[in-house]
Amino acid sequence: MPEDHTHPSRRSVRRPPTTRVTALLLGLAAIPGYAHTGHGTSSWFEGLVHPFGLDHMLAMIAVGTWSVFALPPQRAWWGPAAFMLALIIGAITGWSVGVPGWLEHAVALSVVVFGLMLMAAQRRWPVPLGMGLIAAGAALHGLAHGAETPESGFAGYAAGFLLTTLALHMSGVTAGLSLRRWAAARARWLLAAAGGATGLAGLVLMGRLA
Template identity: 40%
Template sequence: MSHLSPSLAKPAARSARSARAAALAAALAAAPVLLLVAGAALAHPGHHHHEGGFAAGLAHPLLGLDHLLAMLAVGLWSLRQSRALGLGAPLLAAGGMLLGASLAWGGMALPGVEFGIAMSVLLAGVLIAALVKVPTALGAGIIVLFMLFHGHAHGSEMPHAASMLAYLAGFTLATLAITFAGRLLGGVLMARENRLLRGLGVAIAAAGALFALG
């Protein structure tokens, strides 16, 4: 039975780990697309889930490019932060969304919601491109503030006939999935070359600038 020499075994092991990581990242990066397909299926006239609002809540973050990019950016950026902030980023994003939606449902208007959404995408892209690392408390506040505007928009645009709890569950699930996908994608990029992560940050920032000007 033949054995690989230690010098050949190590690169082979690294290559196998890299392939597994890439496959896992690709699977999680596809999660938002799968959620969108699930939302479309639930929205079929024969299903009652749409009437309850779950499908509408699930699809809303996925159908808006500004929302999608912001959540992906939060996941990407969180990788270079403290362990606590990195692990808590998806929950912080969901919490900011829920807070913003609660304000909308409570009748509290936020000034410049659309501009705030655009700026959250732009600034998140800048943070990624510059590889900015901040204290945990400050980073948590940044994520919640960014997602506050997105959550307010989600709350304001809830269909009239939708169940509030079902709609909330839908967009919370989508938020968690997209943010986790961003973390996995960022992990793969960082394992290869920081310039790829920086370039993605620049692209996200440019998209945010276009949203702000639009």
């Protein structure tokens, strides 16, 4: 995995919850200004680029594509929304209390799970099951994001990675809509191939951690 999500110094840091919450609320209030020079630009940029690690990128694109095929058309946004909500909760947790040593393996496993979901995207999925799997995987990715929070601050960093996450989800949704419109007859095989490649990538990432 490209990022070292479980650096010992990150796991050992513990900050008082009250201080954390206060800092977070103050930081979130200032998010609109972070994109401007002199106001946390470095942390915002670090947040923008962090999700481009292979594990994060594959997971987010897979969720967007899966949502197009597995959820009712008017609810296709539920998958990305559930992912982003769980992602930020996980990131706050990782930033506040640190992360477990097995996190990298769990993140890689989530990529395998999302690949399997993509392979079976055209089957009838119980919505709670799909949302639960997405939220669980997203929380793991959020923990990894939170553990890598730069010293320059969480709020700008979070704004950056949420923006990139949204863009990656939309890429997956766009790919799914294009596939359904222009290659509907071959969608099952193309989804199986994409899901298989995603799952295989997850297994390779796990193997590199062994």
